[in-house]
Amino acid sequence: MHLRLDQWKHAFKLDPDRELSDEALEKICLSGTDAVIVGGSTGVTFDNTVDLLARIRRYEVPCVLEVSSREAIVPGFDLFLIPIVLNAKNADWIVGQQHGAIKEYGSMLDWKHVRTEGYIIMNGNSAVAQVTEADAQLSLRDVEAYARMAEHLFRCPVVYLEYSGMFGDMEWVRRIRGLLSETRLFYGGGIDGPDKAREAAQAAHTIVVGNAVYSDLEQALATVCAARE
Numbered sequence: 001m002h003l004r005l006d007q008w009k010h011a012f013k014l015d016p017d018r019e020l021s022d023e024a025l026e027k028i029c030l031s032g033t034d035a036v037i038v039g040g041s042t043g044v045t046f047d048n049t050v051d052l053l054a055r056i057r058r059y060e061v062p063c064v065l066e067v068s069s070r071e072a073i074v075p076g077f078d079l080f081l082i083p084i085v086l087n088a089k090n091a092d093w094i095v096g097q098q099h100g101a102i103k104e105y106g107s108m109l110d111w112k113h114v115r116t117e118g119y120i121i122m123n124g125n126s127a128v129a130q131v132t133e134a135d136a137q138l139s140l141r142d143v144e145a146y147a148r149m150a151e152h153l154f155r156c157p158v159v160y161l162e163y164s165g166m167f168g169d170m171e172w173v174r175r176i177r178g179l180l181s182e183t184r185l186f187y188g189g190g191i192d193g194p195d196k197a198r199e200a201a202q203a204a205h206t207i208v209v210g211n212a213v214y215s216d217l218e219q220a221l222a223t224v225c226a227a228r229e
């Protein structure tokens with residue numbers, strides 16, 4: 001399957017470390033979203049990732065692994081997204097983890113199915129900020145510079161503005177999208193229903209909805225149509 005990231009408007013992010021009923025998963029997979037991303041910043045294991053993949057595979061929706069831990073690299077996804085956390089203070093999350101994984105799997109990798117994401121962590125209180133020791137005290141000029149680096153130095157197909165757990169500044173999001181030519185801007189954070197989805201989808205290329213799936217499924221499902229308005 002050839003996945004066209006550049007055409008996605010909406011994706012759900014499901015966390016293997018959180019419980020989701022079969023009924024809820026069916027609604028997510030049949031919702032009309034462009035992709036289901038499997039990922040989380042803590043508690044992701046090989047076993048809970050395999051389990052979630054197998055459950056999503058009952059449906060036709062594209063299923064993508066956003067790799068967050070070397071122990072949880074599971075073959076069989078349609079695509080693998082590899083975060084490079086540009087504002088991590090600990091370089092392990094910029095090149096270290098990736099180096100270790102490629103040392104182990106590099107010879108058997110099908111690179112056609114691997115894409116990098118230039119991650120910019122915007123919420124200093126999020127789990128991912130703690131894990132990567134991110135410097136989230138950024139000015140707009142800092143964020144612009146990271147986005148340009150992701151596109152022109154690292155050649156990432158995706159810049160991911162990660163506000164995980166809070167709704168971000170849409171004016172900044174719009175400004176960053178305006179700087180990018182080939183690279184897609186993914187926005188994630190605090191989209192809890194159709195109103196915020198509409199707003200974020202007008203600012204970014206692609207919106208990602210995570211926590212709302214677990215807190216209010218019906219509101220989360222309503223973000224799919226809103227993202228296309």
Ligand SMILES: CC(C)=CCC/C(C)=C/CC/C(C)=C/CC/C(C)=C/CC/C(C)=C/CC/C(C)=C/CC/C(C)=C/COP(=O)(O)OP(=O)(O)O
Nearest residue numbers: 040041068069070075080083093097098101126127128164
């Ligand atoms: C043969 C075979 C198995 C093939 C496929 C293997 C493959 C694709 C190999 C690729 C090799 C490679 C380069 C792998 C990368 C390895 C790796 C561990 C990289 C590090 C990635 C990284 C920087 C992770 C940091 C954390 C991060 C950015 C996670 C992203 C997910 C995220 C932010 C989730 C949100 O978290 P959540 O838990 O929801 O947070 P809240 O509490 O705030 O809600």
Ligand SMILES: O=P(O)(O)OC[C@@H](O)CO
Nearest residue numbers: 164165188189190210211
């Ligand atoms: O969980 P929320 O806040 O929706 O964020 C989505 C995603 O960007 C998390 O990686």
Ligand SMILES: [Mg+2]
Nearest residue numbers: 015164210211
């Ligand atoms: Mg989450």
